[in-house]
Amino acid sequence: MKKTILAILPVLLIASAFQLSTTHKNKPAFIVTPDVKNRIDATLKRFTDSGKTAGVSALIFEKGKEVYFNAFGYADREANKPMDRNTLVRIFSMTKPVTGVALMTLYDKGAFQLDDPLSKYCPEFTDMKVYKGVDASGNLILEPAKRPITIRDITRHTAGFAGTDIPALADLVKKANYMAPTNTLSEMAKKLASLPLQFHPGDQWAYGPSVDVQAYLVEKLSGKPFDQYVKETILDPLKMTNTRYVIPENDRGRFAALYNRSDAGVLTRVPDEQANSFNTKDWALKPGGFGLTATLDDYMKFAQMLVNKGQLGKVRILKTETVKLMSTNHLSDTITQRLWLPSKGRVGFGIDFAVRTQPPANKEENNGVVGEFFWDGAASTVFWVDPTNNLTAVLFTQLVPFDKVKLHKSFRDAVYGEFQP
Structure with missing residues (x-):
């Protein structure tokens, strides 16, 4: 039995090599054939x-x-x-x-770190308050943010900026009109920073004006x-x-x-x-x-x-x-x-x-x-x-x-x- 296996081993190896070679040849060089x-x-x-x-x-x-x-x-x-x-x-x-790449060219130059507070470069965003609800008279109940908004937050949509899905905040967002095309990025940032956050930074993912704030940060860092x-x-x-x-x-x-x-x-x-x-x-x-x-x-x-x-x-x-x-x-x-x-x-x-x-x-x-x-x-x-x-x-x-x-x-x-x- 041992002699038989030894005798056919070269044939098996040749067949195996041929199969591998054929498989490799038949594999498409590109996905888009x-x-x-x-x-x-x-x-x-x-x-x-x-x-x-x-x-x-x-x-x-x-x-x-x-x-x-x-x-x-x-x-x-x-x-x-x-x-x-x-x-x-x-x-x-x-x-x-494109905005993210622009910002990260400044990261490459050592202009900031991702976990730096946004307020280090954009002081408008210092001491942000977070929406907690409304009282019996309809007044906003706010609390201090548990931590500052970081640059990482504005690159991954976890900053907590106010949206329009909470009626009390939606009214404020509408009045602030921070994304009006007549606003400069600086004016946009000041108006946005005046609004309470919808949630504490880092708690949720919510699409919003974070990348517009990145653009403002690019201006601040690049001059x-x-x-x-x-x-x-x-x-x-x-x-x-x-x-x-x-x-x-x-x-x-x-x-x-x-x-x-x-x-x-x-x-x-x-x-x-x-x-x-x-x-x-x-x-x-x-x-x-x-x-x-x-x-x-x-x-x-x-x-x-x-x-x-x-x-x-x-x-x-x-x-x-x-x-x-x-x-x-x-x-x-x-x-x-x-x-x-x-x-x-x-x-x-x-x-x-x-x-x-x-x-x-x-x-x-x-x-x-x-x-x-x-x-x-x-x-x-x-x-x-x-x-x-x-x-x-x-x-x-x-x-x-x-x-x-x-x-x-x-x-x-x-x-x-x-x-x-």
Whole structure:
């Protein structure tokens, strides 16, 4: 028996080696193969053909190479202008990661530490009070914050800034009108700091004006207007020449229309005077949380810088370890109240990015790879960075309310294939 095994051992080894070699050869070098491209095409085309959105475009890079681009439908349906590579869109909250990178360039210079009190640099936020309720006469009951707001809090949405879901605070927020476009960032910060906090810093995750406060902090630390600092530090070095708050007159023909989809599924154009008002006038407010417009290629440069650990070509924007810090979950398990963040999948939150911490639990959940970081915008745009596969994806459309048609879920499934439990 022993002799028989010894006799056939070379044959088994050769067969095993052949199988390994064959398996390796058959393994696709890229996720986005020709079949996957066809699947993405069919998926995106279905959304425009069915009238779920007017126009959509997507760009994917893998291992430093463009592996997918296409556009379907209209940037301006009424003018019969197709969605294309040069279409300018409102990226809304996809402005936030740009702001985060701007702030962290100052971190790289040693200008602050994440656990520094915000009030160390922005004294408006000293001795904050926290809403506890109202008394029998309807007066606010406040208590001192258990600890100061830190810079880490404003990078992960745990600062506790007042929102509109508590009626007593909603009235104050409305009166303060801190996000009025006529406010400078300094005026915005003063008005915001005058309001009570909704919860103690670090207790909950709640989306709000934290990233606008980051923009104010950038101004304070750099001594430059926020938009100027972003242009000089990120946009110009990365040659993101189409990314700006104000679209000049000669480029407005490329500006996509914004569409609203009713509960009945009817697409109507948001009036231009409403949709374009922020980006066709040079307002005093240059927010950190929204407001930029961009093209697919511009935002892809930003995403490629991130997947390349802070560098694009010969241009370094951030230190490698700083990108790692930004794309690491900063939410402890004690922060159990997370508003709608769980709807993004099984994620935590880093510095201005959601960070996937676990694989999808089921096929209904947004698809993705553990370690990816991403964010999206109110008009249903999205991007993600997948370091495991060296893949970056940017999807543009101009559709409100935010992604009720599940475009992001379908796009992710088209890229990665449907989740298999």
